[in-house]
Amino acid sequence: GENVEQHPSTLSVQEGDSAVIKCTYSDSASNYFPWYKQELGKRPQLIIDIRSNVGEKKDQRIAVTLNKTAKHFSLHITETQPEDSAVYFCAASKASKIIFGSGTRLSIRP
């Protein structure tokens, strides 16, 4: 079955700097790659997603890139702000079976 690996497990960046989180997946038939943000004590919420026919997608300070050949996808957050502190999860989906990575705890230093 699908396996999603996510790195790093923790990430600390200076406010205003960029943060990058990387994921790899094993099943080449996966065709949908969402990213979720989970604030402390809250439920995960979708922040951005990308489908396998697209290489990059941006939404304000957040972007996601997908390399289907290498089975890699990444989340990029620019100009980080204190409210970006949270746990981020990548996921890969095939036929609506959605498998998550192990999460990255992002901390923003003032």
Next chain:
Amino acid sequence: DADVTQTPRNRITKTGKRIMLECSQTKGHDRMYWYRQDPGLGLQLIYYSFDVKDINKGEISDGYSVSRQAQAKFSLSLESAIPNQTALYFCATGLAGTGELFFGEGSRLTVL
């Protein structure tokens, strides 16, 4: 607001007891999921369902069972709870063709 509701929100039980976690949704979504969250392990898929007659095992279904009683209700059962099933459990819903999941607030289960 249409939402995903989980009950109970917190439960403490003893080893060997049967426990049921319930999930109901008013979003009108056809897909429903149960995930387990442990620190450092992310969200692990237990079971998922596309409709009342279509239930599928996820990554970690051993020791769990589910019931899709209606389009809007999806229950997770632990027939004989054990301490390593202590975790935060999330129900989620989704709509065919969109991919996005909508999570409930979670049910924290402690097995002593």
